[in-house]
Amino acid sequence: GAVVSQHPSRVICKSGTSVKIECRSLDFQATTMFWYRQFPKQSLMLMATSNEGSKATYEQGVEKDKFLINHASLTLSTLTVTSAHPEDSSFYICSATRDSHTQETQYFGPGTRLLVL
Amino acid sequence: QKEVEQNSGPLSVPEGAIASLNCTYSDRGSQSFFWYRQYSGKSPELIMFIYSNGDKEDGRFTAQLNKASQYVSLLIRDSQPSDSATYLCAVKAAGNKLTFGGGTRVLVKP
Numbered sequence: 184g185a186v187v188s189q190h191p192s193r194v195i196c197k198s199g200t201s202v203k204i205e206c207r208s209l210d211f212q213a214t215t216m217f218w219y220r221q222f223p224k225q226s227l228m229l230m231a232t233s234n235e236g237s238k239a240t241y242e243q244g245v246e247k248d249k250f251l252i253n254h255a256s257l258t259l260s261t262l263t264v265t266s267a268h269p270e271d272s273s274f275y276i277c278s279a280t281r282d283s284h285t286q287e288t289q290y291f292g293p294g295t296r297l298l299v300l
Numbered sequence: 301q302k303e304v305e306q307n308s309g310p311l312s313v314p315e316g317a318i319a320s321l322n323c324t325y326s327d328r329g330s331q332s333f334f335w336y337r338q339y340s341g342k343s344p345e346l347i348m349f350i351y352s353n354g355d356k357e358d359g360r361f362t363a364q365l366n367k368a369s370q371y372v373s374l375l376i377r378d379s380q381p382s383d384s385a386t387y388l389c390a391v392k393a394a395g396n397k398l399t400f401g402g403g404t405r406v407l408v409k410p
Contacts (some may be wrong), residue, residue: 215396226388227344227404276343280396288334289398294343 184256187279189292195290196267197300204262204295212257212293213279217289218250221274233260303327304391306401313408319376322402323389326370332392333365333372337385338403344388348374379408 186209196202206216215234219227231252233239239252251263260279264271274296278289304325313319321335332351336344350356350363350372362375372391376383389401 216399217396226400229397229399232397287396288346288349289396291336291343291345296341 185290187290187292189277189295193296195298198268199266201263201265201266204275206260206292208258210277211281214282215280217278218262218277269299272297272299284297303399304389304401306389306404308402309405311404311406313379315408316336318381319379319406321387323372323401324370325391325395329393334390334399335374336388338388339385381408381410383403384408
């Protein structure tokens with residue numbers, strides 16, 4: 184159990200276009216979903232936390248108007264990178280938790296590799 | 301000072317030996333501690349979690365937690381080439397957010 188999927192797994196787009204990434208919890212209802220970004224040879228950096236039906240909470244330095252997050256249901260969250268630029272090229276990973284208990288782990292999706300040309 | 305610190309490595313270990321990974325954290329309010337393994341180009345996968353001081357064993361893995369010293373470690377016994385990966389230490393204070401260390405790259409040599 185606790186499987187998280189992401190789609191697409193890889194995307195290449197032109198500079199200035201928008202890209203949508205989906206994150207789904209397949210066999211559980213996710214009270215909270217998280218979006219991370221990972222640049223080569225660096226660790227995961229949390230971008231934002233989203234709870235179903237409410238606005239996402241963005242980490243300091245992450246532009247909320249550029250990285251739009253929608254958490255419309257307990258099994259689906261989307262991240263839209265608007266007007267993507269080459270510096271947005273990265274590995275985007277989502278995770279989900281089943282409840283808000285501190286001891287609950289996060290289950291990670293397989294990641295989406297974005298390349299902006 | 302980083303919130304969660306790990307030696308970046310690489311930690312080179314002969315096959316069959318014990319790999320010892322260390323992690324220190326700065327927030328004394330941290331309550332939950334997780335070790336993830338990440339293969340190159342893949343997302344992290346959970347290996348172990350620990351909440352209480354002491355040792356916790358799961359197969360070839362042992363996590364050790366010392367809250368007084370703000371220190372958590374991971375031991376990998378009988379290391380295999382398939383254990384070669386980056387190991388991420390993650391810490392959770394109150395709430396849901398995980399703070400990750402920079403990761404330790406482990407190389408197990410046959």
